[in-house]
Amino acid sequence: MTHAHITAWAVGIILFFVANAMYKNKNSKAKMVHMITRLMYIIIIITGFLLYQSIMKTATGDIHMWYGIKMLIGLWVIGAMEMVLIRTKKEKDAKGAWIQFVIAVLVVLYLGLRLPLNWAPFA
Numbered sequence: 001m002t003h004a005h006i007t008a009w010a011v012g013i014i015l016f017f018v019a020n021a022m023y024k025n026k027n028s029k030a031k032m033v034h035m036i037t038r039l040m041y042i043i044i045i046i047t048g049f050l051l052y053q054s055i056m057k058t059a060t061g062d063i064h065m066w067y068g069i070k071m072l073i074g075l076w077v078i079g080a081m082e083m084v085l086i087r088t089k090k091e092k093d094a095k096g097a098w099i100q101f102v103i104a105v106l107v108v109l110y111l112g113l114r115l116p117l118n119w120a121p122f123a
C-alpha cells in the first residue's frame, strides 16, 4: 500500500504542475488534466486511509495522534492543490494557495518519512 500511496501522490503532484502550466497557457485540454489530477486525489486519500487503518490496531501512545495529523495535513495538501488550480484557472492571485501548498507538502513529507511504516529516515 505504501508504494501505491507514493505513486499516487508523485503522479498527482506532477499532474498538478502540468495542469497549472496548461491553465496559464490557456490550453483547452487543461480541464482534462485537472480532472485526472482529481482522480489522483481520490487514490491518494484511499491509499492513505488504508495505511492509516493498517497501523491503527497496534498504534500506541502519541503515534496514534501523529497518524491523525498526517492524514489531516495530507488532506490540506490536496485542498491547497485544488485552490491553486481553481484560482489560476480564474486568473485570480494564487499566491496564498501556493504558500499553503509549499508548507503543507514539506510538513507532510517530513511526517510521512518520520512515521514508522516503511522508509523512515527521520524517525
Ligand code: HEM
Residues within 6 Å of the ligand: 002, 005, 006, 009, 012, 044, 045, 046, 047, 048, 049, 051, 052, 053, 067, 070, 071, 072, 073, 074, 075, 077, 078, 105, 108, 109, 111, 112, 113, 114, 115, 116, 117, 118, 119, 120
Ligand atoms: C499529496 C498529499 C500527500 C503526500 C505528499 C504524502 C506523502 C507521504 C509520504 C512521503 C509517506 C511515507 C512513505 C514511506 O514511509 O515510505 C506517506 C505515508 C502515509 N500517508 Fe501520505 N501523503 C499525502 C496524502 C495523504 C493522505 C490524504 C492521507 C490520509 C487520508 C495520508 C496518509 C498516510 C499514512 C497513514 C501514511 C503511513 C505513514 C508511515 O508510517 O510511514 N497521506 N505519505
